[in-house]
Amino acid sequence: MTRETHSEIRESVARLCAGFDGAYWRDLDSRMAYPAEFVAALTAGGFLAAMIPQAFGGSGLPLSAAVAILEEIHRAGCNAAAAHAQMYTMGTLLRHGSEAQKARWLPEIAAGRLRLQAFGVTEPGSGSDTLSLATTARRDGDLYRVSGQKIWTSRAEHSDLMILLARTTPREAVARKGEGLSVFLVDMRDALMAGMTIRPIRTMMNHATTEVWFDDVPVPAENRIGEEGQGFRYILSGMNAERILIAAECIGDAKWFIAKASAYARERQVFGRPIGANQGIQFPIAKAHAATCAAELMVHEAARAYEAGEPCAPQANMAKMLAADAAWEAANMCLQTHGGFGFAADFDIERKFRETRLYQVAPVSTNLILAHIAEHVLGLPRSY
Numbered sequence: 258m259t260r261e262t263h264s265e266i267r268e269s270v271a272r273l274c275a276g277f278d279g280a281y282w283r284d285l286d287s288r289m290a291y292p293a294e295f296v297a298a299l300t301a302g303g304f305l306a307a308m309i310p311q312a313f314g315g316s317g318l319p320l321s322a323a324v325a326i327l328e329e330i331h332r333a334g335c336n337a338a339a340a341h342a343q344m345y346t347m348g349t350l351l352r353h354g355s356e357a358q359k360a361r362w363l364p365e366i367a368a369g370r371l372r373l374q375a376f377g378v379t380e381p382g383s384g385s386d387t388l389s390l391a392t393t394a395r396r397d398g399d400l401y402r403v404s405g406q407k408i409w410t411s412r413a414e415h416s417d418l419m420i421l422l423a424r425t426t427p428r429e430a431v432a433r434k435g436e437g438l439s440v441f442l443v444d445m446r447d448a449l450m451a452g453m454t455i456r457p458i459r460t461m462m463n464h465a466t467t468e469v470w471f472d473d474v475p476v477p478a479e480n481r482i483g484e485e486g487q488g489f490r491y492i493l494s495g496m497n498a499e500r501i502l503i504a505a506e507c508i509g510d511a512k513w514f515i516a517k518a519s520a521y522a523r524e525r526q527v528f529g530r531p532i533g534a535n536q537g538i539q540f541p542i543a544k545a546h547a548a549t550c551a552a553e554l555m556v557h558e559a560a561r562a563y564e565a566g567e568p569c570a571p572q573a574n575m576a577k578m579l580a581a582d583a584a585w586e587a588a589n590m591c592l593q594t595h596g597g598f599g600f601a602a603d604f605d606i607e608r609k610f611r612e613t614r615l616y617q618v619a620p621v622s623t624n625l626i627l628a629h630i631a632e633h634v635l636g637l638p639r640s641y
């Protein structure tokens with residue numbers, strides 16, 4: 258086992274999660290409903306404000322504390338996807354917002370009076386190629402007018418604020434290809450009354466994701482974060498934290514699957530002995546455990562480098578890929594270990610199996626991570 262840090266935080270998260278058992282998540286899953294009570298409990302416990310500096314009402318904890326929180330949520334069989342975005346989208350405001358913006362928004366977010374859960378980057382026509390996004394923000398006096406469409410904007414119906422990436426200068430008019438995009442903090446309560454429409458997308462797991470349309474939506478110019486045209490850089494700077502935190506969730510998932518499979522393999526008797534006595538059952542469990550421990554080391558190394566202020570894109574990307582793979586391997590193993598019962602909703606395995614599959618694709622797909630490693634670590638030609 259790798260050394261786990263922040264043991265007190267882990268214990269209090271585990272205590273909180275014990276109040277949200279499998280029956281709670283199964284009921285939500287069957288209704289595709291949002292875990293409002295769970296998110297409210299996390300907010301009340303201060304967990305979602307863990308990384309907001311104390312000066313703005315948060316706990317001012319390092320990234321490794323957020324890693325511990327999200328890992329424990331998933332290890333307990335719960336799902337942080339309903340609330341995790343606040344932990345990393347907040348960083349865009351914290352690192353690139355003005356003092357006035359931070360003073361206005363961060364204390365409200367830390368206190369749980371405002372939710373910053375929506376992150377509007379992906380569009381139907383751009384996908385992984387973020388720079389080709391087509392949503393525009395046109396300057397109009399003290400306002401910008403936003404038009405376009407976002408897709409996979411998760412939690413939009415359960416958020417007051419959205420971090421939005423939109424084009425402020427046409428692609429052909431910028432000097433460098435990464436320029437021309439800007440970041441806005443959109444107050445969705447206002448936008449919903451001024452041309453913004455949200456439509457839920459039904460997915461294979463309960464994820465509260467949506468499509469969002471902007472029809473000439475006014476956004477005050479004072480809500481632009483940082484310099485006009487530099488938004489892509491700001492979003493990129495937050496991606497390492499996002500990847501490390503999602504990787505932590507995957508490690509939690511993997512541990513849940515391994516614990517569940519080990520317990521079942523010890524108890525389930527077939528041919529007069531526990532199935533776990535067969536190497537065909539115990540080896541896949543042991544292999545999943547080894548892969549999880551290795552991925553966990555990379556998550557800790559990525560978090561260490563992030564906290565030390567070192568460049569950590571390779572570690573963050575590798576952590577995300579290895580942890581997502583470890584979780585997926587563990588999910589598959591757990592289902593197989595349970596035989597037919599793995600498919601029964603009451604065992605929670607099929608639900609977690611569906612949930613953890615997402616991390617092969619979002620927030621960045623495995624192929625794009627491999628392309629990053631090939632190009633930026635190994636010096637191979639850019640493939641796209």
Ligand SMILES: Cc1cc2nc3c(=O)[nH]c(=O)nc-3n(C[C@H](O)[C@H](O)[C@H](O)COP(=O)(O)OP(=O)(O)OC[C@H]3O[C@@H](n4cnc5c(N)ncnc54)[C@H](O)[C@@H]3O)c2cc1C
Nearest residue numbers: 376377378379384385409410411466619620621622624641
């Ligand atoms: C449930 C869910 C929630 C999400 N939440 C959010 C959110 O809150 N906010 C947000 O902005 N986005 C969100 N996303 C979007 C997510 O980040 C994208 O789905 C992801 O980045 C992949 O983009 P895409 O789906 O358009 O796939 P595409 O870019 O169309 O890629 C399709 C496939 O082709 C592969 N591919 C593409 N280009 C290459 C290449 N050059 N080389 C090799 N393979 C390639 C990809 O790896 C992938 O397997 C969410 C997605 C899902 C499914």
